Amino acid sequence: MTDTVQPRRALISVSDKTGLIEFATALVGHGVDLLSTGGTAKALRDAGLPVRDVAEVTGFPEMMDGRVKTLHPMVHGGLLALRDNADHLAAMETHKIGAIDLLVVNLYPFEATVASGAAYDDCIENIDIGGPAMIRAAAKNHAFVGVVVDTEDYAEVLAQIAEHGGTTLAFRQRLARTAYARTAAYDAAVSTWMAAAQGDATPRRRAFAGVLKQTMRYGENPHQQAAFYTDGSGRPGVATARQHQGKELSYNNINDTDAAFELVAEFAPADGPACAIIKHANPCGVARGETMLDAYRKAFDCDRTSAFGGIVALNQRLDAATAEEIVKIFTEVVIAPDADDDAIAIFAAKKNLRLLTTGALPDPRQPVLAYKQVAGGLLVQDKDTGHVPETDLRVVTKRAPSAAEMADLRFAWTVAKHVKSNAIVYVRDGATVGVGAGQMSRVDSSTIAALKAGRMGAELGLPETPAKGSVVASDAFFPFADGLMAAAEAGATAIIQPGGSMRDDEVIAAADAAGLAMVFTGMRHFRH
Numbered sequence: 001m002t003d004t005v006q007p008r009r010a011l012i013s014v015s016d017k018t019g020l021i022e023f024a025t026a027l028v029g030h031g032v033d034l035l036s037t038g039g040t041a042k043a044l045r046d047a048g049l050p051v052r053d054v055a056e057v058t059g060f061p062e063m064m065d066g067r068v069k070t071l072h073p074m075v076h077g078g079l080l081a082l083r084d085n086a087d088h089l090a091a092m093e094t095h096k097i098g099a100i101d102l103l104v105v106n107l108y109p110f111e112a113t114v115a116s117g118a119a120y121d122d123c124i125e126n127i128d129i130g131g132p133a134m135i136r137a138a139a140k141n142h143a144f145v146g147v148v149v150d151t152e153d154y155a156e157v158l159a160q161i162a163e164h165g166g167t168t169l170a171f172r173q174r175l176a177r178t179a180y181a182r183t184a185a186y187d188a189a190v191s192t193w194m195a196a197a198q199g200d201a202t203p204r205r206r207a208f209a210g211v212l213k214q215t216m217r218y219g220e221n222p223h224q225q226a227a228f229y230t231d232g233s234g235r236p237g238v239a240t241a242r243q244h245q246g247k248e249l250s251y252n253n254i255n256d257t258d259a260a261f262e263l264v265a266e267f268a269p270a271d272g273p274a275c276a277i278i279k280h281a282n283p284c285g286v287a288r289g290e291t292m293l294d295a296y297r298k299a300f301d302c303d304r305t306s307a308f309g310g311i312v313a314l315n316q317r318l319d320a321a322t323a324e325e326i327v328k329i330f331t332e333v334v335i336a337p338d339a340d341d342d343a344i345a346i347f348a349a350k351k352n353l354r355l356l357t358t359g360a361l362p363d364p365r366q367p368v369l370a371y372k373q374v375a376g377g378l379l380v381q382d383k384d385t386g387h388v389p390e391t392d393l394r395v396v397t398k399r400a401p402s403a404a405e406m407a408d409l410r411f412a413w414t415v416a417k418h419v420k421s422n423a424i425v426y427v428r429d430g431a432t433v434g435v436g437a438g439q440m441s442r443v444d445s446s447t448i449a450a451l452k453a454g455r456m457g458a459e460l461g462l463p464e465t466p467a468k469g470s471v472v473a474s475d476a477f478f479p480f481a482d483g484l485m486a487a488a489e490a491g492a493t494a495i496i497q498p499g500g501s502m503r504d505d506e507v508i509a510a511a512d513a514a515g516l517a518m519v520f521t522g523m524r525h526f527r528h
Contacts, residue, residue, distance in 0.1 A: 005144055006166035010102035011035040011054070013070070013131065015134070016151060021047045023154040026053040030161050032102065037070065070124055070130040079103060079137040083144045103138040104148045107131045111189050111232045120197055127190055132183045133390055141168070142176035153477045189232065206380065208371070213239065219251045226251045235368070236360040237261050241335060244344055246354030249333065256281055256348030257333050257356065260313035263418040265361040269316045275299040278311040282438065286415045287431035298431040301460060303452060315361060318343045337361055384417060386523050394520045396508050401494045403519040406472055409496040412473035417525040423475035424449045426467050426492065433466040442474065442483040450490035466493045475525040477501040481510035488514040498524045
């Protein structure tokens with residue numbers, strides 16, 4: 001292999017023209033001849049740069065609406081020829097094939113086209129063919145050819161030429177690795193879209209890809225390496241957020257912030273302010289309020305101990321009054337669609353607090369794939385976007401819930417969807433007052449939630465536990481009446497659960513005996 005290769009001729013064909021003219025101008029300054037196609041050639045020519053059309057080199061015009069332009073031996077021979085192979089050199093001489101030392105290609109914007117909601121045929125037309133073929137050819141021949149697929153690499157290419165007189169082998173190897181990852185990601189996007197467009201939820205082959213956003217000091221624990229990759233979906237959240245201040249987010253910060261923002265997004269801003277406080281991926285307090293400050297205080301009061309060092313997510317703009325309240329304790333991250341200048345200024349004094357704004361909330365009903373690694377494979381499923389309209393709720397007890405109870409039941413059910421199973425959530429007046437998460441038995445979760453409610457009452461100086469007069473949500477059915485009775489003994493007046501147990505009749509009878517109202521949803525919300 002050759003170490004340093006001085007580029008004499010570059011083929012540039014890009015859809016994203018960010019930095020194109022500056023980069024190409026610098027290449028020309030280093031004595032590089034330019035080849036190009038279509039709109040890229042026009043942009044270079046309009047900038048006054050000398051450029052030769054690929055069609056002139058191949059002897060064939062671009063045809064079939066640009067579908068055929070670079071798939072030609074004059075191009076691929078120039079990319080694939082081994083410069084230290086006598087037979088290859090002889091073939092180049094015989095067929096008048098000129099070497100291409102640098103390929104600069106970024107692909108048709110397929111992912112952006114899909115994200116825009118374009119029609120099927122428009123998406124098909126934005127599947128690049130010649131680009132991936134050239135990229136793969138150049139990457140394979142990285143011993144002699146540099147391949148650039150990201151505009152972020154323009155500056156380093158120029159720095160390499162300025163320092164070494166060309167690109168080094170180590171640099172070309174890195175470019176080749178990035179190039180293959182890009183074509184893999186591109187094909188993954190195409191295949192995933194086609195499966196969805198054709199209604200195939202379980203295609204025989206499935207590919208996943210991402211773009212590095214951040215390397216991390218470590219993962220969940222200091223001995224684990226970690227990095228954060230984005231998937232290109234643009235879903236509002238931690239991956240798209242603007243970080244206004246504070247040190248880099250950690251692996252656990254990102255995981256918890258995502259959980260918090262996905263939960264608070266369940267509550268539409270038009271229905272009023274809502275706040276979720278998350279600790280270790282579980283909500284320790286969720287509330288609605290008349291104002292954002294009111295919502296935050298009610299969420300914080302649910303479990304003040306756990307809220308320390310937690311993640312705060314808001315469904316509306318962060319205002320100064322709420323910011324003043326949040327900074328009274330240590331908080332890791334605050335995420336919101338937006339923030340007032342005054343709120344940003346208040347947080348600026350807290351260097352360890354990270355403030356993220358996203359510009360929007362994620363759509364809790366949007367179909368999204370979720371996947372989890374297991375030994376030897378991946379589990380893939382639809383994200384839990386399940387929603388039960390109030391008209392589909394079924395009252396199964398003699399007593400029906402009051403309007404106020406029903407509002408709290410629906411709130412509790414929404415929160416329970418985001419609590420690790422077995423999940424039990426106590427709610428009173430639009431705010432959680434006790435959360436039991438992740439226990440091996442449902443009765444234990446119910447007991448823990450009631451204990452937390454009692455602790456909340458004692459800390460706030462209330463005359464009795466706020467569990468009295470509350471409602472309870474269970475993410476799955478009660479297999480026995482004991483979990484329901486634990487809630488009744490704590491003072492709950494109404495229950496919402498999926499139903500479907502072999503002992504539903506026994507559980508309903510116990511609810512009736514305790515004077516509880518109970519509603520079945522017909523939908524389970526396990527979260528493991």
